Amino acid sequence: MVSSRIPGLHQLDRMGRLQRLHDAGWLSDADVESLADGRALDSTRADKIIENALGVYALPFGVATNFRINARDYLIPMVIEEPSVVASASHAARIVRAAGGFAASSTGRLMVGQVQLLEVPDLEAAEREIRLHGDALIGLANDAHPAMVRRGGGARGVEVHHVLADDGEEMLVLHLLVDTRDAMGANTINTMVEAVAPAAEILSGGRACLRILSNYTDHCLAGASCTIAADLLTSGDYDGRQVVDGIVAAGRLAEADLHRAVTHNKGVMNGVDAVLIATGNDWRAIEAAAHAYASRSGRYRSMTAWRKDEAGNLVGNLELPMPVGLVGGSIGLNPGTRVAHALLGLSRAEELAQVVVAVGLAQNLGALKALVTHGIQRGHMALQARSVALLAGAPSAEVDRVAKELVKRGDITVAGARELLAGPA
Ligand code: NAD
DSSP states (O other): OOOSOOTTGGGSOHHHHHHHHHHTTSSOHHHHHHHHTTOOOOHHHHHHHSTTOOOOOOOOEEEEEEEEETTEEEEEEEEOSOTTHHHHHHHHHHHHHHTTOBEEEEOOOEEEEEEEEESOSOHHHHHHHHHHTHHHHHHHHHHHOHHHHHTTOEEEEEEEEEEEOTTSOEEEEEEEEEEOTTBOOHHHHHHHHHHHHHHHHHHHSSEEEEEEEESOOTTSEEEEEEEEOGGGGOBTTBOHHHHHHHHHHHHHHHHHOHHHHHHHHHHHHHHHHHHHHHTTOOHHHHHHHHHHHTTTTSSOOOSEEEEEOTTSOEEEEEEEEOOOOSBSTTGGGOHHHHHHHHHHTOSOHHHHHHHHHHHHHHHHHHHHHHHHTTOSHHHHHHHHHHHHHHHTTOOHHHHHHHHHHHHHHTOOSHHHHHHHHHOOO
């Protein structure tokens, strides 16, 4: 196994990093070539992907180090513009690695497609008919997408839900449960629900209105956990036991308070989204599902749970809906996505789901550890200083010098950077 513990990677220049990852066996010649040239999605291709394309919009592509998940090392590809995210994930993963790494699991890969049935004359009779003919509906769905069946996936079940609209009308909603294997499955499911809708109309006596997947994928969950001895959390003057208590207290606030919960969860999604974007996944779908899942008790709460066990260890858990794909949609179209997949070296979408959730938990740990000790600004602004120098117009060769000076002066502002660049008056 190639180690994801790569000390000093951040101190190398970009080409040095590529060389180091190549030498360690993480990147192939082609991957290095593609990243070295900054080879992005080309605009001719982009023009074929969306309507009215004008060009290509690029973002930084980096890797978080130190991740060990289910006893396997991973370098995590992250696409993100926020300066501190990669550093914080790597820092937290290093602590968890020393504690044995993350344990991750998933509950399977069943996605849901919905058919909304209106004007159903007898809801109970319609439900009975649909249930009675469930296998036939599954057959219709699978006939509409035989390729998914050949891959070992396909429709698996039918459910009937009664939904009371705000105006008091009761609707029937048919749920088709589909195993989409290594694809997110949106298009597959949409094809299937459109195929079963006419039969559902006949069985229910109603009229099919919406026929589309649900992004609330509560049959496709992934979870990650970690248990960290207090001494691994000692940070400067802060004793590890103090850090454990601080993180548990911070977690309790995020469980009980909406204002804190949203910020807490934004931090989780910093890591989740960065990996989803790098791997070409539909991050809007997972954002929507994650926040809905955080509200499943009827109140919006923190996505993670942090507790202290009897031995004084910090125990963290995160479970999220994670309908990621390794194939499908536009995943194969971006050269950066290809490198991200090569770095992860995954063969199943379920494994990617577990990696993403572990990154979300690490990201939350990194933020909470900083927040309950020296505060988030020290590390954040030190990294932000480089963006500030760039915004002030510093040429690339000057950015590190200007950023260092800004941090030293404690004045990380564009005006301060401009002053430094202008030199003595
Ligand atoms: P897709 O339409 O590309 O279908 C996946 C394809 O990959 C299928 O043809 C399947 O046969 C093939 N395939 C090859 N190997 C496979 C494997 N091992 N496992 C599974 N399939 C395999 O993609 P999709 O996943 O059906 O749809 C995803 C796209 O749909 C995304 O781009 C998403 O943004 C978009 N979308 C989302 C929504 C929504 O979230 N509400 C709605 C519509 C479309």
